[in-house]
Structure formats: C-alpha cells, structure tokens
Amino acid sequence: MEAENLQLSLDAVSGSGHGLSPEQSAALRTSLLLLRRDMQLARVWLWGKILGVRGDYYIAQGVAGGEQLRARKAFYSLNCMDWCLLPPATNDLIAQAHVVTGRFIGDPSHEYEHVTQKKVDEGDAAYSEEVTTNIKEESRLVATIAMIDKEAAVVPRGAFVKNPVGEVQINHCFRGLAVNEAKKFSSYFHFTPTLNPTNKSLLEQADLNPALDFLNSLEHDVPKGSWSLQFEQGGSVLILRSLLWLGMTFYHLPLTPQHGYIYIGNGERNIDLPFMI
Amino acid sequence: MERESVSDMSEEPGTGPAPPDNRELQIRNAKAFLLQADKSGLSLYEHLSALLSRILSERPPNALESLAELSSELQWARMNRGLDALRTPKEDLQVYGKAEIQRTLFTNTSGEGEESEDVEMLESPLPNLLDLAHLIQQAGLNLGRDEAVRISLAMKRLVDAHPLQRCRFWGKILGTQGNYLVAEVQFREGEDDEAEEGGGPEEEEEEKADEEEDIPEEAEDLPPKSTYRPPPEIKREEYGTGANKYVYFVCTEAGAEWVRLPPVTPAQIIAARKIKRLFTGNPDAPVVTYPPFLGTEANLLRAQIARISAGTHVSPLSFYQFSEEEGEEEEEGGAKDTCEENPEFEGIPVTELADSLSNWVHHVQHILPQGRCVWVNTSTKSEEQEEEEEVEEEEKEEDDEPVPEVGPPLLTPLSEDAEIGLTPPWTVSLSSHLIPQYALAVLRSNLWPGAYTIASAKKFETIYIGWGVKYSPEGYSPPAPPPPQAEYPSGPEISEALDATIEEEQALKAAQEEAVAAAEEMEGEEEEEEEEDD
Structure with missing residues (x-):
C-alpha cells in the first residue's frame, strides 16, 4: 500500500474493518517520507500491522532500485515514527521461527523458549536430551513477514513486467483489469520469487506472455477456496482476502491502476483452514 | 473530396467549346x-x-464559409449511423444493480408529514453511527467513510420498519x-x-415425530428397535432472557433486505x-x-453472535448496576440476570481504564456449558419417558441430581477472566500517546479477534468486526x-x-476320573453310613 495514497488505499480495504487511527496515518505519512530519504529508497510502502499482546508492529517495505521483487527491505516500527531495519529472511531463520506459536508479544527483544528433544547416541547408551533454543521475537517477525509475502502477497496480472535482463519492474502501462478478468483468480499472481513454477500444459502456455506471466497465479492454490474474492462498496472495489493468513486484504479498483495489499492481523497462520471451509 | 469535386465542376465548363452533342456526352x-x-x-x-x-x-x-463544415458533419453523421451487428457485451450489470439498491437508501420513502417525524426523532432508537465510526477510527478500526x-x-430503514425500543449496530462478520x-x-x-409465533413450528414437528414412531408398530415382523435415546433436549431460553435477550437482524450489504x-437453542451453542x-x-x-x-x-x-456477545460485551465498572427490585427477589436463586444503567455513573478517567482490567466488567451473561445462561435441570423427565424408564430405574440406582452449572455472575471484572494458554485474554491501550488528555481507552479481545470496546470517560462502544471465529x-x-x-x-x-x-485334555480327563472316583467313594461311604444306620 503506497505511502503516497495511504488514505485512499485504507478506504478501499475498509471492508475488513481494520485501518489506522488519524494520528497513526498522519505519523506514517511523515515518517515514511523520511525513511525513504534516509535509506535512499526509490519506493516505500506500508506493508501492514502485526497485532501483539502488549504492542503492535507497523511494518513498511521499500526498494532501492528498479527491481521490485527480490531486493525488498523490511522495516518495523512500534510508534509509527522510528523505523528499524529488519535482517533479511534466510531459510534457516524461517525454519527456526516456525516452531514458535502463539501471539506476538510486542517487544522485539522478547525471547521465546523452545524445548526440543534431541537424541544423543553415546556408544551403547542412547538417551534424549532437552535442548532449549531461544528465538528472539525480531527474528520471528522477519520470518512471519517472509512467510506472508510468500503465501499471501498478491498483485494483479500485468502490474509488473519482467524486462529482458530479468529485473521485475513496475509496468507503467498497466491500466487495470477489466471487470470480467477481475472475477477470475487467474488474473492475480503471488508476488514472490520463491515459488516453484508450476508445470503448465502447452495449451495453457500458448496464451501466456513471458514478460507478464512470470509469477504463479492464485488459481491452483491449495487448499481450494483459500481466498475470498468479493466486490465491495457497491461493486466498485475488488477485494481478495486470504483465509490462510486472516487479516491479509488485497484491493484493486478495476479499470484503474490502483492496487495494493495490507496485512493487519495476529501474524499467525490459520492452520485450521481445511476444517473451516 | 468535395474540393476535388468543386474543382472538377469548375474545370468542366472550361474544357473548351464543343458541339452540342459532344457537350452532352461530356456532361454525361x-x-x-x-x-x-x-x-x-x-458516390x-x-x-x-x-x-x-x-x-x-x-x-x-x-x-x-460553412460549406466545408457541413460537408464533414454530413460525413460523420453517415459514419456513426449504422450499428455494428457485433456489439461489445454490456458489462458492469452488477455495479449498476448495486447502485440501484443503494439509491433506495438515499431516497426518503416515508411520505409522512414533518410533524410526526419530529416526534419520532425524539424517541427514535436509531444509533448515531457516524459517531460510532469516529470513535472506532480512533482505535484503529475502519468502517469506511x-x-x-x-x-x-440501512439501520434507519430497519428502525422505520419495526417497532423497536432499542437498536444498536453490533458489528460485522466477514x-x-x-x-x-x-x-x-x-x-x-x-x-x-x-416472538410468539416462534414456538409454533417446533411443537408441530414434535407431533409429527410422534406419529412417525407409531406407524411401524402396526406392521408385523418389526426390525429391531434402536435402543438409543437422545439426551433430553434442553429448552431454549425465552425471548428476552439469557442468550435470546436481543433479536438480531443481518443483511449482506447496506441496502439489502x-x-x-432465529432464536438460538442451547444445542446450537454446544455444537457451535x-x-x-x-x-x-x-x-x-x-x-x-x-x-x-x-x-x-x-x-x-x-x-x-450469542457467544461473542457473552464473551466480549464489556463496560466500564459501575456503568451498569443491578436493578434493586429484582435483586431482592432473586437472591434465593443466587445469580442476578439483569442490570440497568447506573444513573449516578460519574465516569472513570481514561488513564485508569487503560491501566487496569479490573475497571471493566462483563455486562452480558456468561453462557454455561449447557448452552444456556440460566441453568435448568434436565433430569426431570417427561411422563412418557418416565414410564419407559421405570424398569431401568429399578435396576440401577437413581442418578444423583446433577450439580447445577454456575458461571461467573454478571458484572464480573475482566481481571478474573481465564487466560488463553499463556496469553492474557484482553489487551488494553490508549488510542493516542501524543495527546493523552483526549485519548480513548481501547480494549481489544484476544479471545475473539476483532472484538473491540472503546471508552471515553463517560460512554463506551462495543463492536465486533471479524471472521466470527474464536x-x-x-x-x-x-x-x-x-x-x-x-x-x-x-x-x-x-x-x-x-x-x-x-496334555490339557489328559489333565482334564484325569481330573474328571478323580472326581468320579471321589464321588463313588463318597457314595460308598454314604452307603456304608446308611448301612450302619440301618
């Protein structure tokens, strides 16, 4: 959700009930501008808000150059004003933080203790030993953001193009999806480079444009029905809600280049989804 | 095009003198x-x-001067004249339909006189939703302007259509x-x-069920009857009490009907x-x-909705009080089930509200495990069942009277709420740290994500916007x-x-033989004894 038209975007996703108080949105407008200057970013957007038990994390992301997909930097703030850079998410970090469950606390230095049973073989005697690992909430935050980006970040087809060098750039010619197209899941892509390309049949590939269709569409997401697609506000705004990450809302105004997503939620994945649909 | 034609026309007379038949040919x-x-x-x-x-x-x-303009106008008119057989399909029917629905909201349909409206305005239970929208926006929620x-x-239409005493926007379920x-x-x-009609259909259903049971008995060669007896049905609470205290109306979007x-039954709450x-x-x-x-x-x-209301409807301490008359009457029963607004409520400073959970109380009754707010004894059986069970009851001792389930009484402070695992059930904060003088206290439920209560010194609002999942x-x-x-x-x-x-057989055989031998011996002894007696 671009920092420049934050108010407009928040109004578009207001159907989910979440938003920002006037004080917060005013503060964000100021601080995101300064963040862009200080970190020498080309573009900054508000990614969302993770609700903790004692405090909330505000998350922003930005890119420095033309590449929009891979070189994203994430920042967090507790008061909408002072931003801290988050370390990049590595696979180890994600795997480590995966074991932590429960709500976020709201304190980045809080340490979760995780006890695992580890089998130790010493000659004949094999016994299990308790290994305690400490996971900082900050790393859990990094992992959660990466997971949500991987599974629930959405862009409409055509909003980004891949140039011959392989850079993913904003498509300035994107004029929005037609209403008919906007009703189909195949018009929306996961905005993440980490997914494996699904094997498509030749028949499907024939219609694809390699400059536009370099991402995976939502069409074949598992489980089926893990997205809720609706037209809201009198049919003028298309809203996509992820049911896997409750709180993720994507909006797009058909026939305009306006699109974006925001996550405002607990930061917990809805693992009960198969029972709920 | 016409310039050419004009020049052609002008040229033609000047092509030179020609014999009359030749001239005619030229014209032709x-x-x-x-x-x-x-x-x-x-052409x-x-x-x-x-x-x-x-x-x-x-x-x-x-x-x-206008010749050129008229000529081009004529040509444009000719180009736009025909409609193509293949027209572009009409889109956006949905958008227009919804706009048409919303239009009905904005047109004032009530054709009553102004005087009667004035009277209604004073007594109308219509809530000020824009005020609510402003309050919840301070808390970081958004209803959309x-x-x-x-x-x-839409709520105004609801109030106009029904004789309502109280009306509130409860929230939104996604x-x-x-x-x-x-x-x-x-x-x-x-x-x-x-409310009165509500009881009708259920009774009919019961009657039907009875009839169905009777029919198979006439036929011969009955299949074995199921011995399963459903647990006694817990009666739903009367309209106006407990979980059915309020009536709820829903619509899928503003402007829709x-x-x-329907009222909730305990069985549904238990299943939910x-x-x-x-x-x-x-x-x-x-x-x-x-x-x-x-x-x-x-x-x-x-x-x-009943579960969420029971769990998350809270108010600042002493905003509500027990109504005195009823309190005295129901002391025997233990729990008081109604409370009323306290006219002497003086307000709690927002900072205190944000500091401690003990300044907040539940004002909706807790729903017991039974699915009701007020416990009923289901072990009292109906007559039919008693007859059937007489035999069984003789065999086994009568069940003990079930222990009544007791929940926390009304107006219990939140600080006594159970924790969810390790996380506290409520998060309370101030809406603004920069201007704390005018900030609001925001209470967020962690048990029902999406439930918020926002309180200023004297008033409070409760709203739920979420997925309806605990x-x-x-x-x-x-x-x-x-x-x-x-x-x-x-x-x-x-x-x-x-x-x-x-081996086992042989052992058994041996044992039997021994037993026979022993019996014979016994008999022999007995005979001897008999002989002796004689």
Whole structure:
C-alpha cells in the first residue's frame, strides 16, 4: 500500500474493518517520507500491522532500485515514527521461527523458549536430551513477514513486467483489469520469487506472455477456496482476502491502476483452514 | 473530396467549346465520374446532392464559409449511423444493480408529514453511527467513510420498519463470499409479532415425530428397535432472557433486505463450540461439519453472535448496576440476570481504564456449558419417558441430581477472566500517546479477534468486526467419532476359545476320573453310613 495514497488505499480495504487511527496515518505519512530519504529508497510502502499482546508492529517495505521483487527491505516500527531495519529472511531463520506459536508479544527483544528433544547416541547408551533454543521475537517477525509475502502477497496480472535482463519492474502501462478478468483468480499472481513454477500444459502456455506471466497465479492454490474474492462498496472495489493468513486484504479498483495489499492481523497462520471451509 | 469535386465542376465548363452533342456526352461522362461509388458504396454525386439540399433547406447566412463544415458533419453523421451487428457485451450489470439498491437508501420513502417525524426523532432508537465510526477510527478500526453512512441509512430503514425500543449496530462478520452487517435490536414490549409465533413450528414437528414412531408398530415382523435415546433436549431460553435477550437482524450489504435471525437453542451453542467454520455470506447455506451442526448458517451465525456477545460485551465498572427490585427477589436463586444503567455513573478517567482490567466488567451473561445462561435441570423427565424408564430405574440406582452449572455472575471484572494458554485474554491501550488528555481507552479481545470496546470517560462502544471465529492457541482437531455400538453381547458362549492341547485334555480327563472316583467313594461311604444306620 503506497505511502503516497495511504488514505485512499485504507478506504478501499475498509471492508475488513481494520485501518489506522488519524494520528497513526498522519505519523506514517511523515515518517515514511523520511525513511525513504534516509535509506535512499526509490519506493516505500506500508506493508501492514502485526497485532501483539502488549504492542503492535507497523511494518513498511521499500526498494532501492528498479527491481521490485527480490531486493525488498523490511522495516518495523512500534510508534509509527522510528523505523528499524529488519535482517533479511534466510531459510534457516524461517525454519527456526516456525516452531514458535502463539501471539506476538510486542517487544522485539522478547525471547521465546523452545524445548526440543534431541537424541544423543553415546556408544551403547542412547538417551534424549532437552535442548532449549531461544528465538528472539525480531527474528520471528522477519520470518512471519517472509512467510506472508510468500503465501499471501498478491498483485494483479500485468502490474509488473519482467524486462529482458530479468529485473521485475513496475509496468507503467498497466491500466487495470477489466471487470470480467477481475472475477477470475487467474488474473492475480503471488508476488514472490520463491515459488516453484508450476508445470503448465502447452495449451495453457500458448496464451501466456513471458514478460507478464512470470509469477504463479492464485488459481491452483491449495487448499481450494483459500481466498475470498468479493466486490465491495457497491461493486466498485475488488477485494481478495486470504483465509490462510486472516487479516491479509488485497484491493484493486478495476479499470484503474490502483492496487495494493495490507496485512493487519495476529501474524499467525490459520492452520485450521481445511476444517473451516 | 468535395474540393476535388468543386474543382472538377469548375474545370468542366472550361474544357473548351464543343458541339452540342459532344457537350452532352461530356456532361454525361462527368456525371458518370461523379456517380462512381467508393468503397463505402457512396458516390460523390449523392454526397453533393445531399449537401446542396441541406444548404438549400437550411439556408445558412454564410453558406460558402460553412460549406466545408457541413460537408464533414454530413460525413460523420453517415459514419456513426449504422450499428455494428457485433456489439461489445454490456458489462458492469452488477455495479449498476448495486447502485440501484443503494439509491433506495438515499431516497426518503416515508411520505409522512414533518410533524410526526419530529416526534419520532425524539424517541427514535436509531444509533448515531457516524459517531460510532469516529470513535472506532480512533482505535484503529475502519468502517469506511461512505460505508458508515450507508449502514446508518440501512439501520434507519430497519428502525422505520419495526417497532423497536432499542437498536444498536453490533458489528460485522466477514464471510468467504459475502459479509454480514449485524444489528442488535429489542422490540417494544408486546409489539413483536414473531416472538410468539416462534414456538409454533417446533411443537408441530414434535407431533409429527410422534406419529412417525407409531406407524411401524402396526406392521408385523418389526426390525429391531434402536435402543438409543437422545439426551433430553434442553429448552431454549425465552425471548428476552439469557442468550435470546436481543433479536438480531443481518443483511449482506447496506441496502439489502434485513433478515431476522432465529432464536438460538442451547444445542446450537454446544455444537457451535465444537466446530470451527468460516461463514459463506448466505444465511440459507447448509453447514456441513463434523460434529454435525443442526441448522443452516443463520443458526450458526446466531449462535456465534450469542457467544461473542457473552464473551466480549464489556463496560466500564459501575456503568451498569443491578436493578434493586429484582435483586431482592432473586437472591434465593443466587445469580442476578439483569442490570440497568447506573444513573449516578460519574465516569472513570481514561488513564485508569487503560491501566487496569479490573475497571471493566462483563455486562452480558456468561453462557454455561449447557448452552444456556440460566441453568435448568434436565433430569426431570417427561411422563412418557418416565414410564419407559421405570424398569431401568429399578435396576440401577437413581442418578444423583446433577450439580447445577454456575458461571461467573454478571458484572464480573475482566481481571478474573481465564487466560488463553499463556496469553492474557484482553489487551488494553490508549488510542493516542501524543495527546493523552483526549485519548480513548481501547480494549481489544484476544479471545475473539476483532472484538473491540472503546471508552471515553463517560460512554463506551462495543463492536465486533471479524471472521466470527474464536482464537485457539493450538490447532483445531475435530473430536473423534464415538465408539461403535456393540453388535452382540460378548461372553463365553460367543467368543471363540483356543482348542485344548492333548496334555490339557489328559489333565482334564484325569481330573474328571478323580472326581468320579471321589464321588463313588463318597457314595460308598454314604452307603456304608446308611448301612450302619440301618
């Protein structure tokens, strides 16, 4: 959700009930501008808000150059004003933080203790030993953001193009999806480079444009029905809600280049989804 | 094009003197040239004649100047004239339809006089939704600027259509294909039409069920009767009490028809506790779950609303008080089930509200495990059942009277709420740290994500915007199916035994022989004794 038209975007996703108080949105407008200057970013957007038990994390992301997909930097703030850079998410970090469950606390230095049973073989005697690992909430935050980006970040087809060098750039010619197209899941892509390309049949590939269709569409997401697609506000705004990450809302105004997503939620994945649909 | 034609025309007379028959030929040639049709099937001759006839009929003052304009106008008109057989399909029917629905909200349909409206305005239970929207925006929630107006207008229609005493915007429940806007209302006493009718259909169903049971008895060769007897049904609470204290209306979007939700039954609440399910947005949709839920999505929605209300409707301490008269009467019963607004409430400073949870109390009754707010003893059986059970009861001792379930009393502070695993059930904060003088206290439920209460010093608002799903720290797993019924009585006659080995047989044989021998000896002894007696 671009920092420049934050108010407009928040109004578009207001159907989910979440938003920002006037004080917060005013503060964000100021601080995101300064963040862009200080970190020498080309573009900054508000990614969302993770609700903790004692405090909330505000998350922003930005890119420095033309590449929009891979070189994203994430920042967090507790008061909408002072931003801290988050370390990049590595696979180890994600795997480590995966074991932590429960709500976020709201304190980045809080340490979760995780006890695992580890089998130790010493000659004949094999016994299990308790290994305690400490996971900082900050790393859990990094992992959660990466997971949500991987599974629930959405862009409409055509909003980004891949140039011959392989850079993913904003498509300035994107004029929005037609209403008919906007009703189909195949018009929306996961905005993440980490997914494996699904094997498509030749028949499907024939219609694809390699400059536009370099991402995976939502069409074949598992489980089926893990997205809720609706037209809201009198049919003028298309809203996509992820049911896997409750709180993720994507909006797009058909026939305009306006699109974006925001996550405002607990930061917990809805693992009960198969029972709920 | 016409310039050419003009030049052609001007040239033609100047082609030189020619004999009259030759001249006629030239004119004919020129006309033939002008009559040549181009690709569109139109000739210059037609165009010029149409142009000239228009000039002559309209007689513009500056004909020469406007000649070019008129000519091009004529051509444009001709191009736009025909409609293509293949038209672009009409889109956006949905958008127009919705706009048409919303239009009805904005048109003032009530054609009553202004005087009567004035009277209504004073007594109207219509809530000030824009005020609510402003309050919740401070808490970081968003109803949408336009949407708040639309919901407000929709609620106005609801108030106009029913004799309501109290009306409140309860919140919004998100669904996969549509969302529900929920209004919580209370009818004026005695003016609710449907409350009395509500009992009718159920009784009929019971009668039907009885009839069905009777029929098979006439037939011969009965299949074995099931010995299963459903647990006694817990009666639902009367309208106006407990979980059915309020009536709820839902609509899928502002402007759509308000749908009245049926009253909730304890069985539905118990079933709703066991399942975890998202709403679809269609009140008539079936709820296919395990364990089964009796009823449609409207029933599930009503059950969840009752649970959410019971769990998250809180108010600042001493905003409500027990009504004194009833309190005295019901002291025997223990729990007081009503409270009223405290007229002497002086307000609690917001900073204190944000500091401690003990300044907040529940003002909606806790729902017991039984699914009701007020416990009833279900072990009192109806007459029929008693007859049937007489035999059984002789065999086993009468069950102990069940222990009444007791929940926390009304107006219990939140600080006594149970924790969810390790996380506290509530998060309380100030809406603004920069201007704490005018900040609001925001209370967020961690048990029901989406439930908020916002309080200023003297008033408070409670709202729920979420998926209608309770938070659980562990993953949900459906309960295991009950153990299957035993097909036959297990016993030594039926269960298969291992064949005896030879040693065992021999041992048995030996034992039997011994026993026979011993018996003979006994008999012998007895005979001897008898002989002795003789």
